[in-house]
Amino acid sequence: MTSNLVSSLIRTEIKKFLQLAIxxxxxxxxxxxTGFFDTIMMGRLGGEILAGGGLASLTFMALLTxxxxxxxxxxxxxxxxxxxxNRRxxxxxVRQGFWLVLLLTIPMMIAIANFDSLMVQLGQAETTVTLANTYLDIILWGFFPALGFAMLRGMVSGLSHTxxxxxxxxxxxxxxxxGNYILGFGKFGFPRLGLAGLALASTLALWGMFFALLIYILKHPQLKTYQIIKGLNRLKPSILAELVKIGLPIGVFSALEIxxxxxxxxLMGALGTDVLAAHQIIFQTIVVIFMIPLGMSYAATVRVGQWLGQKNLEGIRRSxxxxxxxxxxxxxLITIAMLLFPQAIVSLYLDIDDPANAEILALALPMLTIATVSQIPDVIQKITYGALQGIQDTRVPILLSIPSFWGVGLAGGYILGFPLGWGGTGLWLGHFxxxxxxxxxxxxxxxxxxxRQKKFS
Known part of the structure; x- marks a missing residue:
């Protein structure tokens, strides 16, 4: 293969990857x-609301993930x-994907509705639990559309309609x-609902996005040719089992990660409300940045999967x-920028000149440094896992992630954070x-x- 041909193939692959990834x-x-601005608004509503609401938001997103x-x-x-x-x-x-969404939603909603008792057992403050429960009791009604949207996104992504x-x-x-601004703070004549208003706005948005994507699929000239609604009432155990075979390991991996x-x-909450509030700032910032590599991992899954369908090993390797x-x-590039302006990031959430926030600021800055650097290995593992999903290798990564995430990441972070007294900084270091x-x-x-070339022949 000539160098010109190799360069051409690389340029083409980059172009196709970016068309999906962007x-x-x-x-x-x-x-x-949404979570980013939720966190900012929670911070403006008060430190306790930031701690309780942030914990509830993370709990919902963890189960949804x-x-x-x-x-x-x-x-x-x-x-x-x-x-x-293979159109059929x-x-x-997709039809069986709808069934899978329904079968997963029911137990998850029950779990969310009863999560407050678990929070108490995990040592969270009573005020934190009360505020978190206010948010969860409303947002749980957005679980079905959020999960349905994820399934339909998987369909259109697999077909390169992103x-x-x-x-x-x-x-x-x-x-x-x-909606968060209007309902949370009581603007334009609406009552000030606080944390409940944030949850209500998020729930309505989740339903809107689900119906919008479904209608798009049913109306698009190319996508509507796929009969995804016809025969929807018929459960096909063999297809559903195939979805679960590939998807369940991905779900388990997501459970280990999130x-x-x-x-x-x-554990941050067990260290105190200020530590938890500082952690919420760092976590929400990292989540926003990490969404770009996460989108790239979805694109990697699609590109590698398409090459797998063509049984092209070189295409799999290259993509x-x-x-x-x-x-x-x-x-x-993002890491360098964040390391240069840490206080500017924290100031998005809190008034750093307010003496009442001095303790949270002091706790947040060292956590932010470690969390920022940890993005580098985090991105590598996430996109590589996306490529592994593309070749439908979803089981072994679970076995690799358990000692990495929990054996070293959690156990190491706990030792650094509690026995060695490094607090929240130690927990983030273990994660790194x-x-x-x-x-x-x-x-x-x-x-x-x-x-293993025989695997793809």
Whole structure:
């Protein structure tokens, strides 16, 4: 293969990857901005509301992320079917995807409704639990549309129709932020609902985005040719089992990943309200930035999955490594910028000149430094995992993530944070070390898989 041909293939792959990644990443960023602005508004409503509301928001998003991981098993399967030109399989996958959404929503809503008792057992302050429960009792009604949207996003992503997702999420986010302001603070004649208003606005936005994407699919000239509603009442256990086979490991992986953040957040709460508030600032900032590599990981899944459908090993290798390289280059630039302006970031959430916030500021700055640097290995592991999803290798990464996230990340962070007295900074340092190990193991796994040429023949 000549150097000119190699360069041409690389340029083409980068172009196709970015055509997927930019809309998906933009959609992820826009969606995460809801939590970002929620956190800012919670901070303006008071430190206790920031702690309680932030904890509730994280709890909801953790459960949604786990369930979304299961339904996102549809994306690599549709990408493979699209690469192989199998339209009937795509229709069957989406129909059973709706069933999977329903089957996951029911137990998750029950869990959210009863989460307050678990918060008490985990040592959270009574005020924090009361405020968190106010938010959760409302936002739980947005679980079905949020999960349904994730499933439909997996469909359109697998078919390389990503732009509508971006526009729908941007509009939904704008509605959510506006609703938060109006209902949370009682503007334009509406009552001041505080935390309940934020939850209500978010729930309405989730339903709006779900219906918007569904209507788009049913009306689009190309997408409406897929009969995803016809025969929706018929459960197909074999197709549903195929979705679960691929998606369940992704959901378990998501549980291990987001579970680490969730447990760390609860440990932060055990260290005090100020520590928890400082952590919420750092966590929400990192979440917004991380949405771009997360969107890239979805794009990597689709590109690798399409090459898998064509049984093209070289295409799989090229798309996988290029995705990782692009993500790494992006996050290095962001990391440098964040390290240069840490106080400016914290000032987005709190008045740093107010003496009442001095303790939170002092706690937040060292946490922010470590969290910022930890983005580098975090991005590598996430995009590499996206490539592994593309070749439908979803089980072994779970075995690799358990010792990385929980053995080193959580246990190490706990030792640093509590026995050694490093507090929240120690917990974030443990996270950094765990993600670095996961990134290394996932890269090794991907390299190992693509050297087994018989697997793709």
């Amino acid at each position: 809309p998906l990443a933009s959609a992820q960023v826009a969606q995460s901005l 786990i369930a979304s991981g299961v339904v996102m098993g549809i994306s690599p399967l549709i990408a493979e079917a699209d690469g192989a030109g 399989k795509i229709e069957q996958l 732009r509508p997702v971006m526009f729908i999420v941007i509009l939904g986010t704008f509605f959510n932020i506006t 579970g680490l953040f969730t447990v760390v957040t609860y 996988g490594y290029l995705s990782i390289g692009i993500g790494l280059g992006f996050i290095i 070390i765990g993600m670095a190990i996961a990134a290394m193991l996932f890269l090794i796994r991907f390299h190992h898989q693509i050297t």
